[in-house]
Amino acid sequence: MTVNIPDFEQGASVATPGRQLAPLRLLIAAPRGFCAGVDRAIEIVERAIERYGAPVYVRHEIVHNRYVVDNLKIKGAVFVEELDEVPDGKPVVFSAHGVPRVVPEEATQRGLDWLDATCPLVSKVHRQAQRQVEAGRHILFVGHHGHPEVIGTMGQVPEGVITLVETVEDVAALDFPADLPLAFLTQTTLSVDDTRHIIAALRARFPAIMGPRAEDICYATSNRQAAVKAIAPHSQLLLVIGAPNSSNSVRLVEVAEREGTPARLIRRADDIDPAWLDGVETLGITAGASAPEVLVREVVARLAQWREVTEETVTTTEEHMVFKLPRQLIG
Template sequence: MKKENINLYLAAPRGFCAGVDRAVKIVEEAIKKYGPPIYVRHEIVHNKEVVNSLANLGAIFVEEVSEAPENSTIIFSAHGVPKQVYSEAKKRNMIYIDATCPLVSKVHNEAQKHYALGRHILLIGHKNHPEVIGTMGQIPKEAVTLIENESDAKRINVPDKDKIAYTTQTTLSVDDTQIILNILKERFPNIKGPTTNDICYATTNRQIAVKSMTKFCDNILVIGATNSSNSIRLVEVAKVNGVKNSFLISDEDDLNKFLKKYNCKKSPNIGLTAGASAPETLVQVLISKLKKDFEVNLIEHEVTKENIFFNLPKSLR
């Protein structure tokens, strides 16, 4: 039977960012250097394939430092950790290696700098996300308030409106964050902060690519985990920008669900991207699966090039 034709637009950039790439290499190099097992606090990045492959090499994933034995080696995930986690590892006489993305560390430094200058910090981000917990844990809890949405920004009362600053989670929606920032800047004209926001280059570029695909794709597939903030944002960005169907594909079942509803005659253009923690192998697996059912015309849709690279910590170079 003749297969139907589809146009598959592949977003570029997509998938692994420099921070995720570095975090994964840190675990691999630490296992080589210190030998297994190496403990990793929290999923090193939010992707189960990546976590499973590192577990096969000898990484053991724990949620708290106290779950790893004293004197062992532990790695902190790319999302960053509160300060007390470092002290706890020291107390337990552990070797710890910090895989916090340098762009998250930059936000930690900003928060500490504002605190040192006596400013109350408004952190724009999602409650309970590990990155937000890590950033809030850089300063005393009474010095920071979490702003999750527009209504928080409209309602927040601050101790001194001339002594406040903002920082943001790195994986937010660029457009939603701008709306929140506009509200805060209008209410508190003297608020201090970065020139734009702290959303990282990888989150921004992946959102730009998805936004531009919404102009000609009725369906956009985002490969990523259900707990991956930047992947979920990509699905939202596609929807907000008018795409009919936008799906997070976290496993084969999700793809099958999409294919059941998909009408290739009506919508032959599919956009495909991957969150910053999803490896390219998953993209290629999905393409192969689509090729079984369709005649796939693969079109690279590149909006910008990325050439960011972060060095490994000195102890692993």
């Protein structure tokens, strides 16, 4: 797919005055950084702390970003991996990635006040999984083994009625009876291109397979990948700000590399090796959906210590999505 690049928004140089530095043109992708689901999840934790007082427990990282997690810890959040680490009588928030059904059921049995910060687009996939099983179909779920979203989605239905598919090769290895009704669903943070190939392989192998009416890959994942496709061909190197365990951030690195542009995944400015900039005149920058804008500005400021930086924002689309908060936190 060809992406037409809009006019660049010119930015002023932010180099340190009085220093003779080599110029560096920055192409900064837009959209980038926080999506509506991440904004909602963070606000849920912050409002829960205001409502219940510290500490508020959070099962799993609320989003995959150390900066965000550390800031919420300062405010009074305590992050745990399992529900049995939450003391009786304390509120608990479930992460944006979603949890298996047994987790809120256990929380209710223990009488815990719990809040679900699962991204509504992930919750939509959960409902689709339940409906497909109720219709008697076996689900082929396209996703990455061990990712919290995959664990949460597979935990919505009884064991044995859903099979994880990670690659086109996995599709070829599937062995189901010819008369078994099938459906497929996908993780929301996958590579758009990879997923398209896997779904094509599923439809070719199982022509009667049922799929969702609309693509499961979320709007933010698709938009950030499209923005990288717009700037990567014009960059000699691309920096992706995000965490190694952030699926959507890792996918952005892969998208850039498929466009023929070397890419580096960094958590924040301290991860940048100045040697990476040798011979680089144009640098692309983006941020995964769980990386805050403050980290983008931190990276730009660090680059300005080494080079005479000029910023150009490349906007491929605008996002206006907003998700409602849980009713317990409204009013």
